[in-house]
Amino acid sequence: MNLPMPPQPVIEARQLRLRPFVAADAPEVQRLAGDRRVAETTLAIPHPYPDGAAEAWIATHPVGWLAGREITYAIERRRDAALVGAIALLNVSAAHAHAEVGYWIGHDYWGQGLATEATRALLDFAENELGLTRIAGRCLARNPASARVMQKAGLRPEGCMVRHLEIGGVYEDVLLFGRVSPSRLAP
Numbered sequence: 315m316n317l318p319m320p321p322q323p324v325i326e327a328r329q330l331r332l333r334p335f336v337a338a339d340a341p342e343v344q345r346l347a348g349d350r351r352v353a354e355t356t357l358a359i360p361h362p363y364p365d366g367a368a369e370a371w372i373a374t375h376p377v378g379w380l381a382g383r384e385i386t387y388a389i390e391r392r393r394d395a396a397l398v399g400a401i402a403l404l405n406v407s408a409a410h411a412h413a414e415v416g417y418w419i420g421h422d423y424w425g426q427g428l429a430t431e432a433t434r435a436l437l438d439f440a441e442n443e444l445g446l447t448r449i450a451g452r453c454l455a456r457n458p459a460s461a462r463v464m465q466k467a468g469l470r471p472e473g474c475m476v477r478h479l480e481i482g483g484v485y486e487d488v489l490l491f492g493r494v495s496p497s498r499l500a501p
């Protein structure tokens with residue numbers, strides 16, 4: 315497989331552009347990710363969203379890219395360059411040719427197919443440019459929109475981790491999904 319090398323490339327899709335975050339995105343990240351409706355079905359977004367957290371998060375991205383471990387993209391709408399969300403390949407393993415996908419979209423932009431388009435574009439990049447032949451995804455069982463996004467992007471349901479997480483005193487089931495390249499399925 316090809317390991318990621320700098321600079322992190324921009325990925326063009328139909329309505330969207332996936333590009334590296336820049337420090338100037340921080341206020342909009344804080345506004346979008348600071349919305350309770352965005353935070354409540356993710357594990358990674360703190361709520362309330364602290365001042366400085368977006369700047370600190372964006373500063374980690376070049377490190378993740380250079381290490382080939384975590385590849386994070388801003389999701390930008392092409393027609394007006396609006397920042398609409400974020401998507402990442404997480405736990406990237408060159409040795410095992412696999413990674414996980416995670417994403418969020420600002421509430422103003424829900425229901426327009428943007429998460430699906432971004433996921434498809436990132437997964438094609440992961441397979442074609444990085445040689446990652448398995449992408450896993452997971453979501454809370456109470457997050458049917460995310461489950462739907464994964465399935466529309468070609469990830470198949472692989473099971474449920476029952477009561478896998480305890481969040482605020484509530485046990486949560488976690489659904490597993492996976493997309494396996496045909497080359498990996500060949501004998």
Ligand SMILES: CC(C)(COP(=O)(O)OP(=O)(O)OC[C@H]1O[C@@H](n2cnc3c(N)ncnc32)[C@H](O)[C@@H]1OP(=O)(O)O)[C@@H](O)C(=O)NCCC(=O)NCCS
Pocket residue numbers: 351352353355356417418419420423424425426427428429430431452453454457458459460462463
């Ligand atoms: C999950 C999320 C990324 C979806 O983003 P989006 O851009 O609205 O997604 P899309 O428009 O591409 O697709 C959403 C799909 O879910 C469906 N959907 C939405 N709410 C649903 C619900 N309550 N039950 C079932 N399906 C639902 C939509 O109808 C659509 O499917 P369709 O195209 O077949 O009609 C967005 O809601 C979000 O950011 N949520 C908060 C963060 C989060 O949960 N991230 C994922 C963590 S695993």
